[in-house]
Amino acid sequence: MEGPVPELAHRWRLGVESAAMTNATATSELDAVIVGAGFAGLYMLHKLRGSGLRARIFEAGSGVGGTWFWNRYPGARCDVESMEYSFKFDDALQQEWKWSERYSEQPEIMRYLNHVADRYELRRDIALETRVTSAHFDEGTSRWNVSTDRGDRVSANFCIMATGCLSSTNTPEFPGLDSFAGRVFHTGKWPHEPIDFTGRRVGIIGTGSSAIQAIPIIAKQARHLFVFQRTPNFSVPAQNGPLDPEVQERIKAHYGELRRLGSQMPFGFDVQLNEKSALEVSEAEREAEYEQRWKHGGLPFLGSYADLLYNKEANETAAAFIRRKIAEIVKDPKLAALLSPEPTDVAGCKRLCSDSGYFETFNRSNVTLVDVRSAPIEAITPTGLSTGKETFAFDDLILATGFDAMTGSLLRVDIRGAGGATLGERWAEGPRTYLGLSVVGFPNLFMISGPGSPSVLTNMVVSIEQHVEWIAECIGYLRSKGLARIEATLDAQNDWVAHVNEVADSSLYPRCNSWYLGANVPGKPRVFMPYLGFPPYVEKCNQVASRGYEGFRLG
């Protein structure tokens, strides 16, 4: 399925074992521990090494890739264009790598990340199949004591969480789930071996981005596909296709310009943002704009007008357009209505989905849409699922039920800061950070794309690069001054949290039950986690650094 990847896996595992064996002895004293080997961890390791630091990555998976290592469900694909969803830190790398599609599929992103790991010889400092279980700060030495499930004990000046925003899966507590006799898959933890649904009856719960990508492909294979939908979603066609080599070369000739343009955009990539309001133009002009964006495809649809995510009336013009498209595509009007978000729903409030034939799939005779909002799932049974109204029989169950986003992977590690308080205790009412990089009471701990930073509202790679470079510079600054410790001040953190909320409240984002708010996980505190606006965020981070790390206590 992934060309060179499986064949290399054996070698890596061998590498892992030798690495794990040496961890407890030779490498027990490090400058930095990095948790996670996705985009963030890989670049962090490269960057710190470049500054002469001894750093090591611990990664739970058996390969590099982070989120992309785990999310290998059929159709898994990035919703940011390949030419932008890639590193820019080394021009040689961006010039030599050739993307085959406009939006890369998961196997291609994995090949890219494996290439990055090889190209920069990162593997010798990556311990795979090794999960960090705890990280405790030692007040006396100002160092982090990090333990893994392989028995490693490492002491490091800095602990850097590169754990990803969408890495901890969310599995709702459906009664009877364990009793299901068939195969159960979660999109966010998909098996590595090919899964064949030919001739099988399949049930899929969820209609978020993952399901919307997987459903058209599984429907073509399965004997029958039952889609259990609680909330209909807004989706626009990705209009994916092969990337013309000539276009790719043209972009590469001016790559710097595209990268600069992307980083000046609120979402860190070129959404071709129109500065007009949707309400200041005629209906005909608006329709033409939406039609042209629909044909262009993908997330730039939301760039149609500047106020789509700020003004409900403006948003409704885009939402109504998408609803009309659904009604045109889906032949059965009842089904079309069921697949259409309500007029009260805000397009893009939950992340806008980008699909390849999603709504068309419901015209197939082997696909059944089941509304589990009007009749919720009561139980999973040995042979399928029952709602208040009906029972359904299927052989395989797919949970496309999303993630404990942004905080899940951080809180699954026993992180204890100065004084012994856990991160979970400090965040009992939701995450509080300074710049999404640092937390009061947790000196020398950095998060890459943590809550309170633009992260998931942006092209993740751009945000990751900005964080990695900021952290590396910060560590360099501390070392140049002979300082051992950096910690956010309470005032700076409080001000930042207030600012993140204020900016979010000026938009429509807090209006829906999205994972941005933690609303998808029962009991999770409802806090809008990402920071809206990449350029002002970068400006703030640069200002903080240029003022000698304003808002931090150094020691």
Ligand code: NA7
């Ligand atoms: P999402 O977007 O969180 O979608 C999860 C889906 O699962 C969504 O349709 C949920 O319905 C549904 N869900 C969750 N719990 C239940 C229960 N208990 N019953 C029925 N349905 C349920 O996750 P994805 O993996 O699709 O995408 C996450 C991100 O990955 C995406 O935004 C991209 O950035 C990449 P709900 O809407 O909550 O009613």
